[in-house]
Amino acid sequence: MPLNFKNYDTENFYDELIQPSGAPHPGARILVERIESLPDGEIIARQKAAEAAMYNMGITFTVYGSDEGTEKIFPFDIVPRIVEASDWEYIERGLKQRIHALNLFLDDIYHEQKILKDKVIPSDMILSASSFRPQCVGIDVPRGIWCHITGTDLVRDRDGQYYVLEDNLRCPSGVSYVLENRQVLKRTLPVAFEASRVRAVDNYPARLLETLQYLAPDNVSAPTVVVLTPGMYNSAYFEHSFLAQQMGVELVEGSDLVVMDGFVHMRTTHGFQRVDVIYRRIDDDFIDPQAFRADSVLGVPGLMEVYRNGRVALANAPGTGIADDKAVYAYLPQIVKYYLGEDMILPNVPTRICADEKEREYVLANLDKLVVKATNESGGYGMLVGPHSTKAQQVEFSELIRKNPRNYIAQPTLALSRAPVLVGDHFEGRHIDLRPYILYGRDIYVVPGGLTRVALKKGSLVVNSSQGGGSKDTWVLSQ
């Protein structure tokens, strides 16, 4: 049976490729026609070949707690997701505004805290957050930039409107899959790729390196940049190693670095070498046992002191976690207005803050309809999806919320948009989201592409890789 979209049912969701009438969206026409014109079995064969290529290349993530099957390929679907040029222009504008405002917010929060004094955000909301780092108060970060690398998760509702679901300003991962998925797709669907005029993502590593070099102390002409990884057993190790390789810089572990004479050095076969910029993929908590968790063996003792003295740059800056706290997220329209005097371009999903008494009562009365999220969890943990939950889970969450309202927010359940996924010998719609990556160096740059994550389980809304999600290549069209 030849593969086609004739019997494909969008089931009343917004579909990224196919319109309710059954015809493809204008930007997807070339792709859909190409797929339908391929001989029987060809798409399935290409999907298998793409998976084999990823396995041999070792494009894998590590699964905790199992012995030797510790590496899995991140499930990958061959049909790309398409973003039309006009949609992208809107997303890009919205993200630049957002990152600009968040950076000003971070700089303010760790210095004068004007936004708190002006009572735009309740003080205790920020100061009580576990992601607020008193150790970072008063630090003048290099070039005034805190969030150098951000991954912002976007979703679309039934009407096709984009919403920001959450910001990730700590150590967002996944960009290596964007680059590798693209490599594989270029080989798999070369004709459709070329004809669709897709924007390139391949210069991300070069852009990232520029962003990092920009942070080096002024008196350093040829800065030494390194990527700091927790090690090869970390779930994102492939990405750490991939980015270091693509940038042509050293990939270091905490034990490779040492603080000596007021600077950070790495241990090399020819003695100690000074390090100027560290792209760290280790959480704040573990980065320096003298400043944060004393039991950390992953970090570098004394690192924060060198950082405070401006003798090494860290990306992202420690303390950025406060900006992706889900309660702070709810205040983003006010934050944008406060610092930029503008209305927010890309809307948030309407969010109710359980710390507010009136909103809390509403949330408790509507647990069966809402999505409840813990404010400082990520990866799809600590979450209640109302319409899919049992009575017992709702009771459990209502107790949790009452006990610690600051820890929870609630949002309406969105009808996330879908895209066709190859299931056996036919296509079925699955829910997806989109994580574009934003670099903040000399200017703010949004990579024209991003990681499209797919909830591979039928009907599921959870796209995280730790919860059975997969990915697709994202084609941003140039016109």
Place this chain on the structure above:
Amino acid sequence: MLSRVANSIYWMSRYLERAENVARFIDVNLHLSLDMPENYGEQWAPLVNISGDLDEFSRRYGEPTRENVMHFLTFDRENPNSILSCVRHARENARSVREIISSEMWEQANHFYLMVKGAAANQSSFENPHDFYTAVKMESHLFDGITEATMSHGEAWHFLQVGELLERADKTSRILDVKYFILLPDEQVLGATVDNIQWSALLKSASALEMYRKHAKQISPTRVAEFLLLNREFPRSVQSCLGRAAYSLHAITGSQRDAFSNVTEKRLGKLLAELNYTHIDEIIAGGLHEFLDSLQTRLNQIDDAIFESYFTLRPLTGISSTLTMEQ
């Protein structure tokens, strides 16, 4: 380059070379047992002896039968020197230095591992063991070839060379040691057909039979020992391996070939000079086994020295760092 990275590269190539040599031992022994007179019996215990794991083997397996030895040396996960363990360690090391080696090298290390792991899961690969061991050798050769053709011959490549060559020198000396030990004490078989077959097999396990024949027409124990220890042209001889390892070590430090800048260069240079100025008759007169025993000890000392010279670097506790440590 980072000390940790140099260490991983060194061990990556050592483990791959080790896996290849284990495959060589087993494959040749399989061939040998086909050619031996029936009442001679199969010789499998010496294989375990080569890697120095006889105690461990006897404790867990008992009799050194063909099946037991093959399993122990090929797929046993608890034996750190089995082919599976070696390839797994090599691949883990490769994974930790992916950004340093070429992506083709990584893919080959990964492929090698997946091949052996697949064979371990599907024991029917033992129905035709020769094919399997040949495949192991070829995977290793492929890795060497890819390395040669895709990796810059800079510092990382030199560490890789040193690991491979020291491992190879060690294994060549062990092949010689074990066979010599079995063969020579028995005066009766000396010079007989069986003897000839054994010495041919020994050469074959180092892929040396054809090259040896070009060098010396007759197979004699002394000439074989000379060829495998002192020949300057054969790439698996101890002299050749150590000569090239020394070249790489001096390329890393930039010091002169006839001088030394650290204890590794000193130890290796001394050993190499001895090989260069020793005649095989002197070695035989002093006892081949004794010579090989001391050779292996000195190779171990060189390995220790490499660790000290390049891989462990302790911070000089300057004043300010001491202060920081006390906070």
